[in-house]
Amino acid sequence: MFDDIVLIIASIGILLASFRLWVEKDREKMVYARLHITGVIDIACIVILLVFKQYLLALTYLVLVPFSAHAIANADYFDELKKQ
Amino acid sequence: MKLFGFFGYSIVFLKALAEAWIDVVKRSFDGKIDPEVIEINTDINSLMGQVLLASSITLTPGTLTIDLDSENKILKVASISPRTKDEIVPFEPYIKKIFD
Numbered sequence: 001m002f003d004d005i006v007l008i009i010a011s012i013g014i015l016l017a018s019f020r021l022w023v024e025k026d027r028e029k030m031v032y033a034r035l036h037i038t039g040v041i042d043i044a045c046i047v048i049l050l051v052f053k054q055y056l057l058a059l060t061y062l063v064l065v066p067f068s069a070h071a072i073a074n075a076d077y078f079d080e081l082k083k084q
Numbered sequence: 085m086k087l088f089g090f091f092g093y094s095i096v097f098l099k100a101l102a103e104a105w106i107d108v109v110k111r112s113f114d115g116k117i118d119p120e121v122i123e124i125n126t127d128i129n130s131l132m133g134q135v136l137l138a139s140s141i142t143l144t145p146g147t148l149t150i151d152l153d154s155e156n157k158i159l160k161v162a163s164i165s166p167r168t169k170d171e172i173v174p175f176e177p178y179i180k181k182i183f184d
């Protein structure tokens with residue numbers, strides 16, 4: 001029962017986050033806002049993996065996620081093409 | 085002492101994670117998103133500590149580390165709404181306990 005509740009809450013979070021990614025228009029610093037919102041989806045996915053007892057996969061996900069977000073944000077911040 | 089630091093870090097980080105997750109889900113629903121980029125000075129000296137701090141910031145929904153200047157101990161952080169340093173890094177003292 002507890003597992004079911006956690007799964008439902010995580011799924012609702014993913015749906016709401018996906019909705020916002022879909023409707024939000026482009027504006028200043030929106031790349032970072034989108035990365036923030038995908039952070040919600042990432043945490044929800046990690047929780048779901050833990051509920052399904054995929055501990056090693058969840059740990060891998062947990063470790064790798066921030067580095068990909070770093071890379072995307074850093075690339076956007078120092079984007080040379082933007083300056084042209 | 086390191087064990088206490090790690091234990092404290094885990095608890096504070098998980099609490100921050102839960103609060104931030106709920107906050108960003110709310111913002112996803114009502115659309116109150118006002119991204120900004122700020123610079124934070126850190127007291128952590130070791131590179132591993134700084135990397136863990138940066139990764140913890142990024143893992144928390146609503147905050148994101150863009151750049152880390154290790155020698156000057158400055159992080160560039162994007163936040164989904166205007167925030168103070170203490171709101172972004174509540175777990176910094178514990179990381180300092182672990183690594184320094």
